[in-house]
């Protein structure tokens with residue numbers, strides 16, 4: 696009889712751990728960060744295009760969605776994804792020598808992605824600013 700109780704205990708532990716895993720998955724902490732910056736004079740359109748295509752790969756692999764605008768001088772970028780990944784990425788972006796004067800505009804918890812599921816897309820700055828207004 697005791698070993699039956701033991702088996703039951705084991706089964707209920709397995710079930711409990713299954714439930715915990717799915718609960719954590721559903722409650723994954725998500726973050727939205729929006730910043731503005733100024734591209735260095737030597738940073739050209741082609742450099743930004745390269746950043747966007749490189750970023751698309753990294754971002755898709757890491758469950759990050761993003762939109763970036765560049766008007767020849769100013770940059771505005773929206774990033775959404777898992778808390779720790781977005782924070783780490785923002786640290787790398789802020790330290791990137793291709794732009795300067797990075798100003799954090801938004802840093803907020805979100806329940807899930809609101810941007811289209813591309814890893815990174817480029818949009819006109821007017822569209823991105825409108826999206827920033829809506830998201831704030």
Ligand SMILES: Cc1cc2nc3c(=O)[nH]c(=O)nc-3n(C[C@H](O)[C@H](O)[C@H](O)COP(=O)(O)O)c2cc1C
Pocket residue numbers: 746749750751753754761763770772784787788789791793794815
């Ligand atoms: C304006 C701007 C936006 C960037 N956005 C992203 C991005 O969304 N995802 C990404 O992986 N890298 C992005 N990067 C590139 C990162 O700054 C960095 O070069 C990249 O994460 C590789 O980092 P590492 O050289 O430390 O490995 C961006 C760079 C700039 C200048």
